[in-house]
Amino acid sequence: MKWPGGATGGAPHRRQRKKLPPRREHWLFSIQAFIAGVLSLAIAFWQDLPRPYWALATVYIASQPLMGATFSKSFYRAIGTLAGAAMAVLLIPNLVNAPPVLVLAVAFWSGLCLYLSVLDRTPRGYAFMLAGYTTAIIGFPAVDAPGEIFDLALARTEEILVGIFCAALTSSLLFPRSVGPAVAERAMLWLADARIAAFDALRETDASLREAHWVRLAGDTTKIEALAEHLPFEPAADRVSLPLVQSLVPRMLMTLAAISAIRDLTYELQGLGGPSPRMASLLARVESALTSSSGASAAARCTIEAYITALGDVKSWGELVELNLAIRLRDLAALFADNSALVGALASDRQGANIPLVFPIDVDASRIRHDEHARALIAAATLSSTLILCCAFWILTSWPDGAAAAMMAAVAGSLFATQDDPVPSIRKFGVWSAVAVAIAGVYLFVILPKAHSFETLALALAPTMLVFGLLIAEPKTFVIGVALGILMPTTLALQGAYEVNAQAFLNTGLAMVTGMAMAAATTAVLRVIDAEWRLAQFIRANNRSLAEVADIRGRRNDAYLLALMFDRLSTVAPIVQSADEDMPDAMRQLRAGLNMVEARRARAGLSTQARRRLDAALLRLRKSYRRHAPLDQRELGSLNRAIRALSPNDPADRTALLALLGLRRCLFPEAEPLQIASSGGVP
Structure with a gap:
């Protein structure tokens, strides 16, 4: 798999920021x-x-x-x-x-x-x-x-x-300096940092170091987008970069969500006794791809796809977690492939109409903003x-x-x-x-x-x-x-x-x-507001959006709601950087929203009982989010019942099941694993 800014051997090179004389x-x-x-x-x-x-x-x-x-x-x-x-x-x-x-x-x-x-x-x-x-x-x-x-x-x-x-x-x-090359340069540095963050997500690294990566990456995404706002005022040759940036920014933020999910799943596997030999081998190959500048991303995705296909029937909670992890790794590989293609187009001034993008994303490229x-x-x-x-x-x-x-x-x-x-x-x-x-x-x-x-x-x-x-x-x-x-x-x-x-x-x-x-x-x-107050307001706003996403009977534009949450995440990061605050739940909230959208879209293919359990879980979450109330065992129990109604070995159930598993991990990271029945279902 080709990851930008690759170094060979060991962990990816960490970018050092030094104080330099005037350039x-x-x-x-x-x-x-x-x-x-x-x-x-x-x-x-x-x-x-x-x-x-x-x-x-x-x-x-x-x-x-x-x-x-x-x-x-x-x-x-x-x-x-x-x-x-x-x-x-x-x-x-x-x-x-x-x-x-x-x-x-x-x-x-x-x-x-x-x-x-x-x-x-x-x-x-x-x-x-x-x-x-x-x-x-x-x-x-x-x-x-x-x-x-x-x-x-x-x-x-x-x-x-x-x-x-x-x-x-x-x-x-x-001495004119165009915005386009500056955006491309920052995007390439972002990809190098994202590769480091992905590598750390697969390793037992310090939690504060991972937190700093996510904060910096989200903050740099905001800076890249802000810089790209000036592209319409550039000569025509540089304005072609604007659609590329509009496609790149949501994928950057989605990359952060994928890295966060992978970190959660690898941590959960450690609590279950560690990955199986086959998963350990796959993780080693992904780590190798993160530290290598050779190879093709398509081949890496095929390797992950082959692992998913060869899994067979899922018979334990650990195998279910590994299946979810493999799918998130596939998403991450696709996102890095898209990011590399878009950044390469930015650097070479190519238009983005003919760039083949692997990871579909339906967030509005015009970036809806939170007011x-x-x-x-x-x-x-x-x-x-x-x-x-x-x-x-x-x-x-x-x-x-x-x-x-x-x-x-x-x-x-x-x-x-x-x-x-x-x-x-x-x-x-x-x-x-x-x-x-x-x-x-x-x-x-x-x-x-x-x-x-x-x-x-x-x-x-x-x-x-x-x-x-x-x-x-x-x-x-x-x-x-x-x-x-x-x-x-x-x-x-x-x-x-x-x-x-x-x-x-x-x-x-x-x-x-x-x-x-x-x-x-x-x-x-x-001025009675501070960074902590703003962060709390963003969390409350995300709760309102999650309540709308969880409303199975409501009329909502999922792309609009997710775009709002993307914007809040990118806005929160500079606040955290400047105020030295802890990263709030914005990342987990974004992942929860993505999982709820995925589960709701898969409900049409479920059995009547499974669909009712899924609907009940989403409606309970909706009530809690509308009240801005902390989630408790009632919401966890409702999610568990929805999960038990689905079979990991039924293709019609698998998408909804994995989405609910991701949602459960986002909202209740300390919850005990469920038991898998011998028939392959969750009792």
Whole structure:
């Protein structure tokens, strides 16, 4: 069997993640962003735009290391900017004489946009977020001159569009990096890690190590899918990769479920005295396939199929477990074959229409998503409350620079709203924003007085802006780079001629940092959800889906329900990784759902008595899941009765029986084995 990334001999090679210095790609991205920034400044000066520095800051907001990501962020930033500017033009002139009403209107609008942004976990969500805080950025500084709001909004939009244009232009012309090869590279690494996880599932490995594998694999699947969301913005040659990824992602998650099931079954076999000699031989051959780069997956599947066919009558619980294990191994081999074919097509830019896929999967390739309405609502309410409190302080104290504090509170409160605990990121953003103000001060009072032309200005900016680009290119320092890249140019406030006002500079810088501090404080008080709460909500949502799957009389779309559970599993993994929580029951719930669907589809071919027992077991599970009640001996007894009504040696019963066995193992892993009657049935 051909497993990607194969090493020869012993356990598969474990991928080590080391801290590396800035790579060549990081330097190229930084140079690319700097050239785009200088070009945007030149265009802004040439067109005599009132705030050229906004064009420069926009470049460092929109620029991404990959071309498709830059295009998508630029596109949605343009849409969000236009919507936010239009709302500012609508609200400011009409409500400026009623400050409390204006504050409430902007707070409501920003909260509504953030609510939609948190719900929409695609690049499109960025447009909603931009529409919200752009209204604050344009509107609050204009309250003293509401008659100029249209000109201000138009100028700000032009400056941002110039920055977007320059970022997109340089991304496509200078050192372009496409999303497609990056997706293929990550997918190949994922397959190598999956091979290690499958190897560990067949061995007596540490439970925490297996847990870390599953969490990382599910989290990497989410990252691959998120990266692939930018493929529609790539050139036509790279967009063909999108259907391949849509076929690959559900199979990746199904691979994790198969590995989890195999681990459970091998563990159960150990409790029954170990595998039989024939099963031990089959497991050894599978292990050999996992550590070898030679051989064909079709031959490996034929070997497993031959083992299943040669089993004959099942006469013991152990033989039944071995039959189930062999079928799961066959599924795993088929999934790895499909994954290898799809990743190979990604790497070679081949279209997926003619790729023969072995493992059928009916989960919607468009990836139906689970909506976290409560989380989005809390994030929106927190942002609205932050704006109301900040603006109230501004109004009550008649703070001249309160507008800067309010708009930065809106920015900081929005940028990190999707995190479970955004406070550390907001604090980091605020601290490095203060550093940006200090750097801007050095430029304003020491360096810029000596710059007498645009060329010398560009040379003076080069060292710091290149460093900012390197920080943005590295995910671990992304927040630092964005804080410096946004706040240093905007605080510096570059104009066509050198102008300096020390008092205004200090007051504006202090107001910006204060606004972010207020955002952090308000968020710390009002964000009452954490990772543990989110995990519990996912489990409850899965219970509701399982209740629908178990409803034999209901009308449901199995593919839709399973797609929801796939999405929840891929969403749970990054939460577990970032919060250092234990992996919840999402994997077992997904396996339970798959087994229930399989059992329900096989019920039509069962005898009347067997079908009644199966229906009774599913309906009892449905009641428990609807109540979110823990499963007990009543559900186990109902499953046992359904299993006893089926014969492992009857082809009509076997599919339903194996599905019920898998369901029993998922829900009651500590349950005692049942006895097999001499006739081959379960008494």
